[in-house]
Amino acid sequence: MSYxxxxxxxxxxxxxxxxxxxxxxxxxxxxxxxxxxEQWTQAGTLKNMYAYPIKSCGPVVMNKAECSILGLxxxxxxxxxxxxxxxxxxxxxxxAYPELLLVHPSVNGSVLTLNHCDLESLSVNLAEVxxxxxxxxxxxxxxxxPVYDCGWEAxxxxxxxxxxxxxxxxxxxxxxxxxxxLRSSTNKIYKFTKNDTGALPDEVPFNLINEASVDxxxxxxxxxxxxxxxxxxxxxxxxxxxxxxxxxWKFVKIGDNIFEIIKPCTRCILTTIDPETGVxxxxxxxxxxxxxxxxxxxxxxxxSAGNSPRMGIQMALRSGPxxxxxxxxxxxxx
Ligand SMILES: *[C@@H]1O[C@H](CO)[C@@H](O)[C@H](O)[C@H]1NC(C)=O
Ligand SMILES: *[C@@H]1O[C@H](CO)[C@@H](O)[C@H](O)[C@H]1NC(C)=O
Ligand SMILES: *[C@@H]1O[C@H](CO)[C@@H](O)[C@H](O)[C@H]1NC(C)=O
Numbered sequence: 001m002s003y004x005x006x007x008x009x010x011x012x013x014x015x016x017x018x019x020x021x022x023x024x025x026x027x028x029x030x031x032x033x034x035x036x037x038e039q040w041t042q043a044g045t046l047k048n049m050y051a052y053p054i055k056s057c058g059p060v061v062m063n064k065a066e067c068s069i070l071g072l073x074x075x076x077x078x079x080x081x082x083x084x085x086x087x088x089x090x091x092x093x094x095x096a097y098p099e100l101l102l103v104h105p106s107v108n109g110s111v112l113t114l115n116h117c118d119l120e121s122l123s124v125n126l127a128e129v130x131x132x133x134x135x136x137x138x139x140x141x142x143x144x145x146p147v148y149d150c151g152w153e154a155x156x157x158x159x160x161x162x163x164x165x166x167x168x169x170x171x172x173x174x175x176x177x178x179x180x181x182l183r184s185s186t187n188k189i190y191k192f193t194k195n196d197t198g199a200l201p202d203e204v205p206f207n208l209i210n211e212a213s214v215d216x217x218x219x220x221x222x223x224x225x226x227x228x229x230x231x232x233x234x235x236x237x238x239x240x241x242x243x244x245x246x247x248x249w250k251f252v253k254i255g256d257n258i259f260e261i262i263k264p265c266t267r268c269i270l271t272t273i274d275p276e277t278g279v280x281x282x283x284x285x286x287x288x289x290x291x292x293x294x295x296x297x298x299x300x301x302x303x304s305a306g307n308s309p310r311m312g313i314q315m316a317l318r319s320g321p322x323x324x325x326x327x328x329x330x331x332x333x334x
Contacts, residue, residue, distance in 0.1 A: 036258055036318060037251050037334035044238020046254055046329045047211060052231060053112065054171070055083035055140075055200045056094040058104040058275070059228070064326045067257045067317050069179060069195050071205035072233055072325075076126055077107040079233060080201045081174040082150070084158050089138040089147075091200070092169065095270050097162050098278040112150075114157055114171075122157045124150050126173060135175035140200055145180045147172035174199040189301055190263045196316035204262055208234040208252060209312040216243030217286055217311070225286050228275045230267070230312055236331050246313050246333070253332040257323040259315035266296065266308035 050059040051072045065072040071079035083091045084100065094100040104115045110127035135146035149155075154171040162169055174180075179197040198205030209232040218224045227235050234254065236246075252259045267290060272281045287309070294309035296302045 034260060034318070040253055040332035040334050042238075043245065043249075043252075043331050043333045044236050044241050046234060046325065046327055046331055047237035048227065048232075048235035049325065049327060050231075050233055050235075051077060051079040053077060053079070053082055053105045053107060054100075054103065055080050055091065056097070056100040056270075057084075058101060059231070060105065060107065064324060066321075067206075067319075067323050067325060068321045069205065069317060070174075070177075070199045071201065075107070076110045076112075078199070079205065081199045082112070083138070083140065083147075083172060083174075083200045084162075084169050085138050085147075085172055087168050089136065089170075089172075091138065091140040092162075093270070094273060094278075095268065098273045098280060099161055101273060101275050102278045103161070114154065116161060119157060119161060122153055124154050124171070126150075129173055130175075136172075138172050140180065141183055141202065143181045143183055145200065146175040148175050149173075179205070189304060192262060193316070196262055203265075204314040204316055206234065206259055206315040206317065207232050207265055207312055208236060208246070208259075208315060210241060210243070210246045211235055211237040212241045213243045213246070213311065217290065220289050221286055223281065223285055225271075226275075229271050229286065230265075231270070231275075232312060234325075234331075238331070247310075249313070249333040251318070251334045252313070252315060253334070254325045255323065255329040256319065257317065257325055258319040260318045261313045261315050263314045264296070264310035265312040265314050266305045267311050268308060271311075 049062040049065060051062055052059050060077060062074060065074050086092055102116055106113045111123050111125050113121050113123045115121045129148045129150050133148055135148055137144050138147045150171040150173055155167055155169060158169040158171055159167045179195050182192055182197060196204055209227050209230050211227060214227050249261055267287060269287060272284045272287050290309035290311055291307055294311060295307055296305045296310060
């Protein structure tokens with residue numbers, strides 16, 4: 001990670017002279033920040049944008065969104081701020097419950113509506129969920145997170161969807177404006193800051209995929225996939241882009257928003273479940289093919305990633321929050 005060796009030198013005005021400790025503190029803070037690139041190369045444009053309000057459930061297509069520390073946002077529509085938990089308040093995902101992928105949430109004002117072809121739609125007013133209760137603690141990847149419970153109707157809806165006999169599952173809503181805590185193992189290799197974990201995603205608040213990489217993968221597959229198998233937030237497309245160009249980038253800029261690439265996205269069996277049907281591929285494709293040529297080579301990184309192949313990049317916001325991204329925005333890399 002040599003680029004992390006180049007840090008900004010602190011530019012500190014000492015007006016007011018609050019004392020050496022103050023200056024030292026700010027020098028320290030500045031020293032922590034990676035230097036943002038000044039030279040950018042255009043890679044293409046933003047072709048698709050998605051938020052997944054409920055972890056492991058279907059996407060909501062976005063045309064314009066705000067970039068927040070916790071991910072894409074448009075009013076109450078935010079990326080991965082809800083999840084389904086079991087009776088021990090531990091998260092569940094489509095890896096074990098593929099049916100979740102066929103839940104298509106929509107958000108209108110503060111009202112979240114759950115849609116699935118076999119069930120009657122159900123609406124939950126998130127503003128009421130927030131106003132009426134004190135947060136409880138749930139767990140995602142062993143990390144405790146504060147959540148609001150979305151009520152018994154949503155609990156019953158998901159329990160019927162996944163089991164149809166007992167009320168074993170509940171829908172919960174992330175109850176913090178800050179990123180969730182880091183997993184203790186996370187920072188052995190990658191340098192996450194405390195702003196880089198998002199609300200409830202697996203790893204980071206922003207994921208980008210290059211359409212040229214999906215095309216290249218498809219050229220090796222009998223059963224074709226789409227970028228939707230990889231659940232990206234951003235889909236990048238451009239005539240000059242080659243497959244896996246993104247492997248060598250350090251930063252990405254979309255519109256005026258700058259993202260640092262924290263790590264490659266290492267892929268699991270979720271990619272082998274058809275996002276339109278919820279059916280698992282009998283030969284575990286495209287994962288098996290990806291494993292044949294996209295495994296991590298760096299031995300230290302390989303220790304934690306195992307044989308999970310890389311596809312797409314995991315990013316965190318480095319420009320200030322509140323900037324907008326829109327479809328067709330130019331996408332740059334450095
Ligand atoms: C959104 O909610 C408003 C107010 O309840 C309603 O008038 C409007 O029809 C809803 N829009 C959609 C797309 O459902
Ligand atoms: C449904 O619930 C029953 C009873 O709790 C349990 O034995 C079974 O494993 C559950 N099935 C699924 C798909 O979760
Ligand atoms: C986290 O984000 C907040 C809000 O933008 C910012 O004030 C703070 O400096 C950030 N912290 C780090 C460690 O980047």
